Amino acid sequence: MSQGSGVEQAIARVARQLDGWAHTLGFSQIGVADVDLSSAEQPLLDWLAAGFHGEMGYMQAHGLKRARPAELVPGTVRVITARMAYLPLGTAEGWVEHEWQRQERPGEAIVSVYARGRDYHKVLRQRLQALADQIAEAVGPFGYRVFTDSAPVLEVELAARSGLGWRGKHTLALSREGGSMFFLGEIFVDLALPLTEPVTPHCGSCEACIQACPTQAILTPYQLDARRCISYLTIEQGGPIPVEFRRAMGNRIYGCDDCQLACPWNKYAQRSTLPDFDEREPLGGAQLLELWAWNEAEFLRRTEGGAIRRIGHERWRRNLAVALGNALAAGAVDAAAMKAALVAEREASSPLVREHIDWALAQAAP
Incomplete structure (x- = not known):
């Protein structure tokens, strides 16, 4: 067996097992995106030029590296994308109405649902690292870098291109299986994993x-x-x-x-399978x-x-x-x-x- 075919077989094995590994680690879904985000460059530049980023200067500081994964991490040929549900496990069925009702009680303080538990940066980073470690066990040492809202990455764009969902009109990623109550994370890799297909948007005329x-x-x-x-x-x-x-x-x-x-x-x-977001x-x-x-x-x-x-x-x-x-x-x-x-x-x-x-x-x- 040639060295090249051995690597290809290892990559194919990883592709088959990736979903199972990810679900064991608490992720809701895994995808694989290409690194060509050139069609997202002009919309990004227009948004920044309009000043819509406000005081978030870090969004402008990295220029087009946000839309060019292979420049951000040289050698990157694929981006593994992941979403992780964050609704606490014990969340009741009527949770949406409950949250609306809280706004009618002016003496009560409302913290966004995602921030009521452990810092998601820590949770996702640790579990994405664990996923990278499992990939390394299967293919040997490889080039990668883990991200979770921690660097100039077009997370929603990558999520949409890899089939985790579509960009909603509020600019968040939306999934038919999980709504929008989930976090996103990525692993930039130098492995030519097979791509996962994007999904059709389903916002329709809703605003x-x-x-x-x-x-x-x-x-x-x-x-x-x-x-x-x-x-x-x-x-x-x-x-x-x-x-x-x-x-x-x-x-x-x-x-x-x-x-x-x-x-x-x-x-x-979806409810999270992890106690971290309780x-x-x-x-x-x-x-x-x-x-x-x-x-x-x-x-x-x-x-x-x-x-x-x-x-x-x-x-x-x-x-x-x-x-x-x-x-x-x-x-x-x-x-x-x-x-x-x-x-x-x-x-x-x-x-x-x-x-x-x-x-x-x-x-x-x-």
Whole structure:
């Protein structure tokens, strides 16, 4: 047997076993994409030129490497794509309606579903590495690099090209089997694995996500202005939250799920098979006042190992101040306690937080 045919047989064996290995590691689906993303280059450049990335300068810093995997990781000929469901295992059937109802309780704090458990970066990176290790056992040493929302990678584009789903009008990846409640990860490899076929888009004429967005961040189908997105504002925005978007934030203090809650395909959202994404107390239903009482040490302790920690205590307080202001405007039953808590922390707060406290107090009903 020639060396070349031996490698080809090993690659064919990996292709047959990849799905099984991935499911054992907790992934919902695996695909394989080509590295030619040239058709995505101009849309990326146009989006950046419009400034829709806001303060996310890292999206512009790498230029077209996002659309050129073989330049980002020399030697790459395929990208293994993976999706992993993140709805907690015990999530009830009526979870979508439950999440909508929480917005009607102004004193309650809403953290995006994906951020209530362990930091997904850590979970996916470890399991993608384990998958790469299994491939290495089958073919021997090979060139690869693991990514999970951690480098200039066009994740949704690669997911769509490899059949994990299609790009929804909210710009997230959508799957008929799993809605959009999943994370994406990739392994750039120098193995010529057989490609998996893309799937047909199934959004049709539906624009529920566009209509549901509280800040009209989805300008047109497939066009998102991140600067208007509540997820961006509460996580990526470094300074003051623009006044014109504060009321629309409601009681969302970290991220926003509205476009996903409105999407009909999420009735098929899958539960995670891993305990990592189970809700940590009290992130599934805490009161704003409870979270406002956390000092920085308590914040760091409570968010250890989670995605929320990355924004830091100051942005956390900034977001909470906005939510408390919206609760005051809504006539929350504990309005007096909220005002007292805001006033008590005003002088000791940073200028950024103090400005949001002042805004919040000004929202109180006369």
